[in-house]
Amino acid sequence: MLSRTIRPxxxxxxxxxxxQQTMGMATLKEIEQRLKxxxxxxxxxxxxxxxxxxxxxxxxxxMREAKKYGAANNExxxxxxxxxxxxxxxxxxxxAMTSDGGLCGGIHSGITRMVKREQAKQAGDLAVVGDKPRAxxxxxxxxxxxxxxxxxxxxxxxxxxxxxxxDGIMKNGGDFDEIRLVYNKYVSAIAYEPAxxxxxxxxxxxxxxxFQAYEMEEDSSNDLAEFALANAIYTALVEGxxxxxxxxxxxxxxxxxxxxxxxxxxxxQYNRGRQAVITTELIDIITxxxxx
Amino acid sequence: xxxxxxREFMTWNKYTQIASRAVRQALTETERVGAERRAQIGVRxxxxxxxxxxxxxxxIPQVEKSGKPKxx
Numbered sequence: 001m002l003s004r005t006i007r008p009x010x011x012x013x014x015x016x017x018x019x020q021q022t023m024g025m026a027t028l029k030e031i032e033q034r035l036k037x038x039x040x041x042x043x044x045x046x047x048x049x050x051x052x053x054x055x056x057x058x059x060x061x062x063m064r065e066a067k068k069y070g071a072a073n074n075e076x077x078x079x080x081x082x083x084x085x086x087x088x089x090x091x092x093x094x095x096a097m098t099s100d101g102g103l104c105g106g107i108h109s110g111i112t113r114m115v116k117r118e119q120a121k122q123a124g125d126l127a128v129v130g131d132k133p134r135a136x137x138x139x140x141x142x143x144x145x146x147x148x149x150x151x152x153x154x155x156x157x158x159x160x161x162x163x164x165x166x167d168g169i170m171k172n173g174g175d176f177d178e179i180r181l182v183y184n185k186y187v188s189a190i191a192y193e194p195a196x197x198x199x200x201x202x203x204x205x206x207x208x209x210x211f212q213a214y215e216m217e218e219d220s221s222n223d224l225a226e227f228a229l230a231n232a233i234y235t236a237l238v239e240g241x242x243x244x245x246x247x248x249x250x251x252x253x254x255x256x257x258x259x260x261x262x263x264x265x266x267x268x269q270y271n272r273g274r275q276a277v278i279t280t281e282l283i284d285i286i287t288x289x290x291x292x
Numbered sequence: 293x294x295x296x297x298x299r300e301f302m303t304w305n306k307y308t309q310i311a312s313r314a315v316r317q318a319l320t321e322t323e324r325v326g327a328e329r330r331a332q333i334g335v336r337x338x339x340x341x342x343x344x345x346x347x348x349x350x351x352i353p354q355v356e357k358s359g360k361p362k363x364x
Binding site for chain 2: 138142143145146147148149150151152154158160161163164165166167168170171172222223226227229230
């Protein structure tokens, strides 16, 4: 806080009168300025919290709808799980998904940590959605990067965005057998946690025992795999968006509460300082008057 | 349209993007305006090689809102 404490009036008597007053005034001005800026910060964080609360209802509704797509997607893969383990280790592309925005607590760093943990267990290439995790991961593992995306997450994500990202990955993601989506799972309005979802490519799908049980006129496994990827990306994006908004709401609420605490303690300091200045002035006047 | 005709040029996702753009342009005026607004996306991408990021490009080129006339 302040570098100098407010000294009791008795100690100030030792100093010349003018210096006392200027020292008192300077400290008061500093506290006043800090009070003004902390009050502004409190206003801003409070309004950000309100905006995040209103956005959260819309994001939650979109997430509930998107989860149905995700559930349908997972149905295919649970029923067509093959013995891919017998083929040796599959080549993996990790897709880390958050967004470009900040002031949302541990959203981005949670995903970065998860990606680092997963890479340590099983190495693979990396694609990133979001400027913030891209910056963090490009410091840690730049040689694994294949393609990165940005401009997603300002508003509720749409299937169009997911489709564009899926297209970009198929074109520029290199060679891979499965994709692991790393995103934030929405646990509740105040909790979220990073999670991993696996999507397999067309080649792996064709070899899956469950898939081969079906008779098909035309081989649609390419179309199915690409649609499933876009679907999975869409679900993960929407859920991650809802998690981010709830985290931003919590972070702004904590910031506002901290700002209010600071305002309270600064106000007390200011009052003490003001009273000390008045007291020293009175003492000067009285000593001056008694000297006459 | 069988897959063989467009498969060599694009992925299924690109194919559906083009098809949905055609549907949007075929709608009546009021629906079309709403649909085109919903379809606006500002996704950027960057290709990386040897730990170096390439130039950041928009997937769908953005049209400036001021001055420049939009070709339909």
